[in-house]
Every structure is written in C-alpha cells, then in structure tokens.
Amino acid sequence: MGWVNQDKCAIVGVGATDYYMRGKSWPRTINDMAGEAILAACADAGISVKQIDGIAYYSTAGAGYLDKFDTASLMETLGIPHVGFSATLTSGGGGCPGAIGLATAGLMNEDCTYTITLMALQQLPQHRLGVVFGASAPSPENSFLQPSGLVGPGHLMSVLARRHMHLYGTKPEAFQEIVQGTRANAYNRPKAIRKNPLSDEEYQKSPMLADPLRRLDFCLETDGAVAVVTTTMDRAKDCRHKPAVVHGVAHGGQREWGRAFAWMGMPDPHFASSGHKFVADRIWDQTGLSAKDMDVALIYDHFSPMVLMQLEDYGFCAKGEGSDYVLGGRVRYDAATGRGVNGGVPVNTHGGNLNEAYIIGMTHIVEGVEQVRGTAINQVKDAEFALVSGGPASLPVSGMILRKAA
Template sequence: MTWAHQDKCAIVGVGATDYYVRGKSWPRTINDMTGEAILKACDDAGISVKDIDGFAYYASASAGYVDKFDSGSLMETLGMRNVSFTAALTSGGGGSAGAVGLATAGLMNEDCRYAVTVMAVQQTPNARLGAIFGAMKPDPENSFLQPSGLVGPGHLMSVLARRHMHLYGSTEDAFAEIVMSSRQNALNRPKAIRRTPLTKEDYLDSVMLADPLRRLDFCLETDGAVAVITTVADRAKDCRHKPAYIHACAHGASREWGRAFGWMGMPDPEFSSSGHQFVADRVWAQSGLRAADMDVALIYDHFSSMVLAQLEDYGFCERGEGNDYVLGGKIRYDANTRGGVNGGIPVNPHGGNLSEAYIIGMTHVVEAVEQLRGTAINQVADCEFALVTGGPAPIPISSLILRSA
C-alpha cells in the first residue's frame, strides 16, 4: 500500500557544526551548537530562521541523553517569531530516520510551514553514552544488566553479535570488513574524526572491549550538532537546492524486539537480528520498492555487527548470509556494485558513525540528501533512492527512503 504522504514533503536544508572528539567542544553549549546547525541548514535551504515554525525531534528531545532540547529556548536564542508544531519521538537514536517522518505529520496537517529536526551531543567524563546504563538508577531491567557488567550499549550488542555468530557462523572477519570499509570512506572527508588508513592487522590489534566486539567495532564518541529542514513539495521547489523527497518513512518495532538489546528474553531470530524486520517490511510496502532498488544505504552503524544484521533484515541478503555478503566486498563504495541480493550496495560513503562522527544518526540523513543532490564527497553515480536507518535501539527504531528530484 502506497504511503499517503509519498513525495509530498522534502528535505530542503542540511547543516552541521564541526565534529569534536568527546568532551572537546567545551566551552560551547548545546544551544550554541544547535543554533549553528540550524542556521547553516537555513542558509542551505535559502530561508530565514524566522521561517521555521515547527520542531520534529527524536530521543524524547534529549541531546545525547546528557542534556535536553527546549523549543522555547531555541526560539529565544535564534529569534524565531512563533512555533505551531513541536513534537518528539520517544526513546533514543532509533528515531533519527523516523523524526523526518514526524516532520511530515506536522507539515501535511498544515500545522507548520518549515520543520527542523536537530540533534546535538556534548558529553562529559561523568556523562558518557558509552556507559549510560551503568549510570542509571536500578530498576527491574537494570538490576539484571548492571551486576552482569552490561553497563553500556556495546556490552549489550556484543551478546546479540555472539548469538548471530553461533547461529549463522558469522565471523570477526566480516566485522573487520565493515570497519575497514567505513574507514576507507572517511579518508577524504575533512570533517571526519578518523582519517588514518586502517589495515586488518590494525583492526585485530584493537583492544577487545566486549567480546566479540573490539574498540574499532564501537562507534565514535563525538560532540557536535546536525539539523535538517523539511517542508512540503510545492514550497520545496523554491528553495536553494533540489529537494530530497520523502518517499517513505516508518518507525516502531515488533513485540519480539521488545525492550530491544536490553532485553535478554528475546526469542530467535530477533535475538540475533537488528530488530528492523518490522520497519523494513513497512517501508518496502509503503514505497513499493525493495532492497535491489536502492542506490545507497546509510545504515546506522553504532556497532559493526549491527550493520551486518541490518543488511539481512532489509533483504540485501538472506538471513544468515550477511557474513559472506560483506566479505564479498558488496558494501564497498569503490566496488561499483548496486542493488540487493544479486549485487551490492555502497554503505555509508561518508564514513558513518564508525569513522566520521556519531551525532546519533543525523549524519546519515545529511549524507543521503547530498547523495541525491549529486554533491556528496564520495558520490554514487546516478543516485535516485537512498535508504536511511535509525537504530538498532530501544523502540522506536526507524527507516527512511529519500528520492531525488
């Protein structure tokens, strides 16, 4: 069934600050970085910040779980006249793709004319995403996780990765290939945090943080902000750059994914998956497309193992075949492969969360827009459709398909 909002809205502006190694953005503030990203997105769109009258957040409007966004504060900071739509998806980074769909809800309901989705991260030594569960107050779930040493997302993801290895024979070689591909894509990107060439030996020498995941299997811990501006298709035609049409967008999860990677009661196959099967099925049904129709995939890569699992959940390869798919070079930007099961798909030509920066998924949306405009640094030829994913994470996780003008 075709999505009711298909191609009726578009992303028209993207903006970002510099990216900083965790804690190095001080003495900047969340509002400072957020404001810069929004103003850059407005300039990119060719509009005034006073034209924005909608906010579509995710992660419950939390700035990396360390701070909070406040629409009123941003309005005061940026001199916005009024706001007529402000909403947020619950949970965490799984909503990065879905928040763009949330923006379409406000736009199609005529609650706003331009909606901005923004994420900013600023961590401190005492407030790190990498140890977020260990810092939480005990509850029925954390009372199991914390005594088991499962204090961060990486520890929890390692259990899912090990289960995938047990069921399907996936290997550390595939994880290494994902990390090396990401690093290769980041080498020519001026803003990327990791721009040093990476060999297989370098990967294997990386310290094991949560078996089977090494330090290089973990995403970066970075500070910075990213904003994207969305409006209706008719208005988008008057903006500075050609629109990136919102072709389909889905968020949510199945009950079996439940509390996501923090729930050790998941059944197979969900326990060895990325939890994306539900949103993948929805976004393919909404769009009438499939994996083979995508030209580029911006896959949420907070951990290398979850890239492999998402390739399976979205049908780029069959379940259990992700290891061979990755080792066949089918995610490499420079492999000149395209499409789903029989071909390949360039994955994260910007370097992703693993090598460029981790702004909780928003860099993937920016890269998708630039690919569709034809202005990306590592440009995929004749790029028409881009898949963007949010999560794996506590629900909602999400999926977005953008189409070129």
C-alpha cells in the same frame, strides 16, 4: 499499499558544526552548537530562520546525554516568532529518520510550513552513553544487566553478535570488513574523526572491549550538532537546492524486540537481529521498492555487527547470510566506478558513526540528502534512491527512503 504522504515533502536544507572528540567542544554549549547547525541548514535551504515554525525531535528531545532541547529556548535564542508544531519521537537514535516522518505529519496537517529536525551531542566523563547502564540506579532490568557486567550498549550488543555467530556461523572477519570498508569512505571527508586507512594489523591490535567486539567496532564518541529543514514539495521548488524527496518513512517495531539491548527477553530469531524487519517491511510496502532498488544505504552503525544484521532485516541478503554478503566486499564503495563492489549497494559513503562522527544518526540523513542531490563527496553514480536507518535501539526504530527529485 502506497504511503498517503509519498513524495509530498522533502528535505531542503542541511547544516552541521565541526565534529569534536568527546569533551573537546567546551566551552561551547549544546544550544550554541544546535543554533549554528540550524542557521546553517536554513542558509542551505535559502530561507530565514524566522520562517521555521515547526520542530520535529527524536530521542525524546534529548540533546545528547547531558540536556534536553526546549522549544521555547530555541525560539528565544534564534528569534523564531512562533511555532505551530513541536513534537518528539521516544527512544534514542532509533528515531532519527522517523523524526522526518513526524515532520511530514505536521506539514501535511498544515500545522507548520518549515520544520527543523536536529541533534546536538556533548559528552562529559560523568555523562557517557558507554557506561549508561552501569551508572543507572538499580531497577528490575538493571538487576540483570549490572551484575552481569553489561554496563553499556557495547557489552549488550556483543551478546547479540555472539548469538548471531552461534546461529549462523557469522565470522568476526565480517565485522572487520564493515569497519575497514566504511573507514575507506572517510579518508576524503574534511570533518571526519577517523580517516586514516585501516590495516588488518591495526584492527587486530584494537583492544577487545566486549568479545567479539574490539574498540574499532564501537562508534566514535563525538561532540557536535546537525540539523535539517523539511518542507512541502510546493515550497521546496523555491529553495536553494534540489529537494531530497521523502519517498517513504516508517517507525515502530514489534513486541519481541521491545527494549532491545536494554533487555534480554527476545526469543530467536529476533534476538540475533537488528529489530528492523517490521519497519523494513512497512517501507517496502509503502513504496513498492526493495533492497535491490537502493543505490546507497546509510545504515546506523553504532556497532559493526548491527550493520550486518540490518542488511539482513532490510533484505539486502537473506537471514543468516550477512557474513558472506559482507565478506564478498558488497558494502564497499568503488570510487573508480562510483558504484558498489560485486553488485552490492555502497554502505555509509560518509564513513558513518564508526569513522566520520557520531551525532546519533543525523550525519546519515545529511549523506542521504547529498547523495540524491548529486553533491556527495563520495557520490554514487546516478543515485536515485537512498535508504537511511535509525537504531537498533529500544523501540521505536525507523527507516526512510529519500528519492532524487524529478
């Protein structure tokens, strides 16, 4: 079943601030960084910010962990005269690509003409996702998590990773390969936080924070902002760059995944998964494509095992075969050929959340746009289709296929 809005909208502008280590962006503010990213995205698209008349948020309009975005405040700050569309997906980083689908809905309903999707992130010692569950007030869910020492997402993800290892014989070396393979893509990224080559010894010396996850299996904690502009294909023709066509996008999930790592009620095999199978099947059904048709995959990598589990859920390999797939070098990008290694699809050619920056998934969308434009730093040869994923997180999670313009 084809998607009714297939190829009718496109991302036409991307913009970002510098990326800062956690807490180093001060005295900048969330709105300051968000404004810079939005203005840069509009300049990239070749439009005025006053042409923006729609905002498609995700993470319940969360501005990192410290604040919420407010449409009226952004309009006042940037001089946007009016909006006809302002909406948000719930959950967290799982809604990142899905927010582009939300933008598409507003555009196709003719509620707006140019939409912004953005994320700005600024962390303080008392506002860190890494300890969010431990710092939360007691609740029925937290009464299980807190006494167990599961104070942050990394601890919870470690339990899912251990279950996957138990069920399928997944090796911890596969997590190391994901970290090293994506680190190799960050060395030439001007804004990347972690760009030095990562040796086996350095990885092994990385402290074990939540067995089997080492510190380097955790994503970065960074400050910064990223924004993208989406519009209809007829308007995209007049923009500055070739459009990144929205070929398919879906968000949602199934009950067994539910609150994801914030609740341990999922049965096997959903427990040892990324919770993306439902969304992946929808995207492949929408587009008639499959994993083998992808030229590059921008996989949400807040923790290295979740990359492996998403590769399984999206069908790059069978369930339980992610360890062998990864250890075969198939997530690596070969700069000499501009393609994947051993017949694989290059993963996170920008370095991802693990190495470039963690702006709750938005850097993956930027890289997907640049890959199908043909302007990426680590350009995949003849890239036509890019997969972008959001989450694992509490539902909804989401995924998107960007297509090269004809």
